[in-house]
Amino acid sequence: MKRGTVFGVALGWLSSFGVATVPGKQIQLNRADVSPTRGALASPRTLRNLSSRPHIVEVSITAAPARLPLRPGVMSDVFAYNGQIPGPTLEVREGDSVIIHFQNKLSEPTTVHWHGLHIPAVQDGSPFNPIAPGEKHDYVFTITPGTAGTYWYHPHPDMRSGYQVAKGLYGGIIIRAADDPLPTMPEKLIILADNRLLKDGSVDFPALRSPQGIVDEENGREGDLMFVDGQLMPTITIRRGEVQRWRVINASAARIYRLALQDHTFLQVGTDGGLFEHPVEEKEILLANSERVEFLVRGTGQPGSVSLLQTLPYDRYAPQTRPADWNHPVDLLSLKYSTESAATPVTIPTTLRPIPVLDTTKATATKVVTLSQGLINGRMMDMSRVDLSAPLSATEIWEIENVVGMDHPFHLHGFQFQILDRNGVPEKDRRWKDTVNVPKHETVRFIVRYNDFAGLWMFHCHILDHEDHGMMGVLQVK
Ligand code: C2O
Ligand code: CU
Ligand code: CU
Secondary structure (H helix, E strand, O other), X not given: OOHHHHHHHHHHHHHOOOOOOOOOOXXXXXXXXXXXXXOEOOOOOEOOOOOOOOOEEEEEEEEEEEEEEEEOOXXXXXXXXXXXXXXXXXXXXXXXXXXXXXXXXXXXXXXXXEEOOOOOHHHOOOOOOOEOOOOEEEEEEEOOOOOOEEEEEEOOOXXXXXXXXXXXXXXXXXXXXXXXXXXXXXXXXXXXXXXXEOOOOOEOXXXXXXXXXXXXXXXXXXXXXXEEOOXXXXXXXXXXXXXXXXXXXXXXXXXXXXXXXXXXXXXXXXXXXXXXXXXXXXXXXXXXXXXXXXEXXXXXXXXXXXXXXXXXXXXXXXXHHOOOOOOOOEEEEEEEXXXXXXXXXXOOOOOOOOOOOOOHHHOOEEEEEEEEOOEEOOEOOOOOOOXXXXXXXXXXXXXXXXXXXXXXXXXXXXXXEEEEEEOOEEOOOOOOEOEEEEOOOOEEEXXXXXXXXXXXXXXXXXXXXXXXXXXXXXXXXX
């Protein structure tokens, strides 16, 4: 399939912006259909390290078709990394040398993109380096010191990322630091990925030109099944007084989560590129596509009580394709208090780690990037074109302007950046980010330093449907 053929459809989608008449059955979140599993949350398995040498992590990942019960009692034809959804977690330490023996047992090309990692461009698993069906490929890279945090991996083949992720290909990455400032405490990796299945269990991909296909293409594909580590409504158990560290990844194609935990606040300690300088108390956290968050949950509830983690209504949509039930909270998991006696309290440090300042007076250029519906700077992705270029080791400012009436989460490969301001309002805290949501008609500025790794890097909207249809560009660092 050529991008042009999709663009024919995309044009319909662009023109639909003026007229509020996109037909289409809206997706209803019918909780009764979901038959929640309500089991204990089982975080994905960790990839087994095949090496016994120090500071070497050697693992095998195979992408292959599988049949799994995504929804209890119904088997689905899926794609899976090492037979499981989500894929097994890659756990490494700062400074480790990582070797990943990857095998593509799918009948279509794929890649594995290490989202957020600062590694050489040829190891990035971008669309420039597809792995053909049946082929093997070793990804080899070193984990940069200072990058401890939560990341994830997913396919990134040209025009097929959304399809392959929806079929089940996504997994977590945890990078640990030798000098983690947080005390040891129970940890949960929580990967959020909604999906939509047909009655027979198959993953629902409507025809491009069908009413739902048009809605999916414009909104990005959302589903009524709110998978949490591949489970529906799982339970996390906590003791009164206990503190838990939750790492949350938004692996959804299009859904933005506005996370809130009943009767609790979050003590947010980190984001995409790792820990903050200081913990921040938050009532709710907005988590756009591909973003990660780390927060502490403090067991302040009563023994035996239950609090739900929910996503609250968040209007990222254009009016004509906004789902009818967008303004209802949706339950994700339950936090259940055991009746055990209270845990002994741990002390949370008020300073976590320093984050170096990227000095705006050192910036040598400002890149202006305009996001319109399906386009970046008025153009669709073309792999043979370099859209932006920058000298290696330069510091630059990016100004991302969203000129349309729906949110676009903007992602840059390879380099963590710091947000300077949103709509001219200076960002309060310094944080390492690789994705920033740019709400409708807003402008975000960030600063980035290309301190290493010349090559071709992607930047794109992380609504996977938008990315696949060409809302992506190429940055050359040389
Ligand atoms: Cu998470 Cu270019 O992607
Ligand atoms: Cu990425
Ligand atoms: Cu977008």
